[in-house]
Amino acid sequence: MRLTQSTTTGSVHFDAPTVTPATPFIKCVGGKTQLLPELRKRMPERIGTYVEPFIGGGALFFDMQPSDAILNDVNPRLINLYVSVRSHKEELVESLACYEKEYNTLTSINAKKDFYYQNRTEFNYGFETDLTVDDAAQFIFLNKSNFNGLYRENAAGKYNAAFGWKERIRLFDEAILSSCSAALQNTSITNGDFEDACNSLSAGDFVYFDPPYYSTFAGYQAGGFSIDDHLRLHNLFQRLTESGVHCMLSNSNTEFIKNLYAGYNIDVVPVKRNINRNGNARHGEEVIITNYMSNQIIKL
Ligand SMILES: C[S@@+](CC[C@H](N)C(=O)[O-])C[C@H]1O[C@@H](n2cnc3c(N)ncnc32)[C@H](O)[C@@H]1O
Numbered sequence: 112m113r114l115t116q117s118t119t120t121g122s123v124h125f126d127a128p129t130v131t132p133a134t135p136f137i138k139c140v141g142g143k144t145q146l147l148p149e150l151r152k153r154m155p156e157r158i159g160t161y162v163e164p165f166i167g168g169g170a171l172f173f174d175m176q177p178s179d180a181i182l183n184d185v186n187p188r189l190i191n192l193y194v195s196v197r198s199h200k201e202e203l204v205e206s207l208a209c210y211e212k213e214y215n216t217l218t219s220i221n222a223k224k225d226f227y228y229q230n231r232t233e234f235n236y237g238f239e240t241d242l243t244v245d246d247a248a249q250f251i252f253l254n255k256s257n258f259n260g261l262y263r264e265n266a267a268g269k270y271n272a273a274f275g276w277k278e279r280i281r282l283f284d285e286a287i288l289s290s291c292s293a294a295l296q297n298t299s300i301t302n303g304d305f306e307d308a309c310n311s312l313s314a315g316d317f318v319y320f321d322p323p324y325y326s327t328f329a330g331y332q333a334g335g336f337s338i339d340d341h342l343r344l345h346n347l348f349q350r351l352t353e354s355g356v357h358c359m360l361s362n363s364n365t366e367f368i369k370n371l372y373a374g375y376n377i378d379v380v381p382v383k384r385n386i387n388r389n390g391n392a393r394h395g396e397e398v399i400i401t402n403y404m405s406n407q408i409i410k411l
Pocket residue numbers: 139140141142143144164165166167168169170171183184185186189303304305306321322323324331332335336340
């Protein structure tokens with residue numbers, strides 16, 4: 112805490128320390144930052160373990176900062192990044208600073224483009240071996256210098272997003288990374304399928320499911336997220352409901368999703384979309400589905 116003394120009155124003021132909030136450190140298609148006010152209002156009043164089986168950029172987790180959490184994603188490279196932020200933040204910052212400096216000092220955009228594609232190739236080869244902190248830094252570099260922050264893999268499981276033509280890049284804010292690292296300290300971070308992440312939950316735990324959208328953008332990993340995956344997720348939602356686990360799920364507002372979850376609480380909320388193949392319909396709607404009653408919703 113900083114102390115300041117007024118020169119005119121002699122009185123002493125205490126300036127509250129400014130803490131940088133933890134916010135997502137990657138750009139993620141389908142990120143939930145803009146939906147946070149709607150999600151917050153629908154959180155149950157009390158939660159045991161907080162679980163996010165599709166962590167992506169982790170917008171809700173960083174907003175809530177629960178003390179006991181399980182964070183999971185099927186993407187091993189994304190999970191390696193979370194582990195690096197949690198356990199090797201200093202090393203990660205050093206590596207990020209090198210990527211940023213090297214890119215920004217290249218004098219032509221074509222040289223920057225070559226640097227991007229060279230790293231993209233290395234990133235895909237590096238995947239064959241154990242993932243390192245440098246792979247985590249490379250993930251952030253590719254995520255922030257590609258086109259529109261789009262994480263996309265081809266059918267062979269190779270990251271294939273195109274170059275973003277940026278003159279300069281800023282890869283990190285150390286204060287935000289420190290806050291994120293602190294928020295991640297007591298979390299269990301796992302790499303696998305969403306069903307496995309929900310294996311050992313009990314009544315009173317809370318799960319936020321933010322799966323890839325149905326029928327729109329579902330190219331997060333090779334093979335996408337199929338209708339069978341949506342049906343599997345619905346079965347899990349039902350099993351967890353029967354066990355007394357509080358569940359909240361978001362997805363695009365489609366008849367398929369609304370029919371699948373008919374019988375649960377379904378709210379439709381407006382959103383702005385950035386990713387759209389034909390460039391129109393940038394406004395859309397999402398659904399937020401809960402398996403608990405509205406009288407358990409906190410009024411903020
Ligand atoms: C919509 S994003 C999550 C966005 C996140 N809530 C945010 O705020 O940034 C969906 C995530 O699901 C992951 N995913 C796709 N299929 C999965 C599966 N079968 N099991 C676990 N995660 C999966 C993707 O890798 C991606 O990170």
